[in-house]
Amino acid sequence: MPELPEVEYAAGILRRAAVGRTIERVRVLHDAQRRHLPNTEARRLEGARILAVERRAKYQLVTTSEGILLVHFRMNGDWHVGRTDTGLPPHARVVFDLDDGSRIALTDSRALGSIARYDSRDDVPLPALGPEATDAAFSASQLREALRTRRGPIKPALLDQRIVAGLGNIYAAEALWNARISPTAVANRLSLARAARLIDGARQALADAHRDPGRYARAESTERLHVYGREGEPCERCRVAIRRIVQAGRSTFYCPRCQRV
């Protein structure tokens, strides 16, 4: 489920459901999760009050009276909000029962996501992150500077959160289609004009998603995507067949005609 717009949406769900509440019970239901949040850590959270929920890139930071939780959904994570008197949702990995009878569960079929607790904000091991694509201060010259040492293709560089925070595999492809730039273009040879187009393209892709946050949960999942998952379909702009290639082990979809190197 999660790229940045989905994480933003999920963080809002969590904030509304949990801020101001006290955690009564924590269960960690999967070995992979237990590595991030051992039972001793989980127990420390019982009785903690949830004070704030913030998002940075695809991370969620949950401030509690007993430390900070660093949450990452990875490929499949999501929050499920329900009641403590009902059954657990499928793939519930970490479950928080709150004092108002509500229940927050991290659901994550692949169990690649994580929740970890740290004593204070300074202890949270957030990696180096570039500016958010949606940050109005993020400029073409900044992007060029960040790409200065990248001699490889632009698309894998866009997935590097140190360059731009928040773009994932889908929106990186969509951003490049919007900007009419080939995913194989050499990153550090991007002109200033193309860097500007790419930022606009990324903002457009994220804005399109923002208008429709629950999209991935529904059947028409790729309905509003221009290239992702559309191998063989005609490009909306030029009708040439969308192509799929693999870069850095990930699928890249693009139009070979209107996305030029």
Add this chain to the structure above:
DNA sequence: CGTATCCTGACC
């Protein structure tokens, strides 16, 4: 830079 890895599930 690319590749393997952490996991499970869906699909061929």
Add this chain to the structure above:
DNA sequence: GGTCAGGATACG
């Protein structure tokens, strides 16, 4: 049975 999946990281 094999392949693929929206992420990030440790490695070579």
